[in-house]
Amino acid sequence: EAGVAQSPRYKIIEKRQSVAFWCNPISGHATLYWYQQILGQGPKLLIQFQNNGVVDDSQLPKDRFSAERLKGVDSTLKIQPAKLEDSAVYLCASSLVGLAGPYYEQYFGPGTRLTVT
């Protein structure tokens, strides 16, 4: 079974530039998550989708971050404009179900390591 795919794996940009990350979840997984993981910290949930609807985006800095999952499958996360503090690993994860219960594990992609200079 193919895992969660993410691209690019690495990205270096200057502050105030824009960047986009792509994620393709495991086939059949309705729930998709985007996390930000800063070095030395645990993953912080940015946004959670159930199919193509947003379940939780309370920690998404909406003035600069946006995300979409138009057809309920793959997703993109965009940052515009980037700040130095956005340097982190951006992890995408998927699971079988979210709203129906909290008991399914999340499968993570390899992440995108973003450096903002």
Add this chain to the structure above:
Amino acid sequence: RKEVEQDPGPFNVPEGATVAFNCTYSNSASQSFFWYRQDCRKEPKLLMSVYSSGNEDGRFTAQLNRASQYISLLIRDSKLSDSATYLCVANTNAGKSTFGDGTTLTVKP
């Protein structure tokens, strides 16, 4: 205060030792709990789920105390390959996941 708090670590133990990690959660709406393992520069992977009063998987035992809002992970007979960061996770019924900052374990020969 963070919603999920873990021992800061790092834990440095010799092979064969028993080590325990603690985790507390503050959101009373949390319904299910997990331990994930994260190797350096890799993505997190599920180690164990923790349901009701806890469960065991080989050398690993996870315990849950809902009254105290406390979760633990016990690793017996530590192996070099157990060296990693261990992340505690609490999920609400809505499926929202909150991760702790992790505890780093180094097992030495």
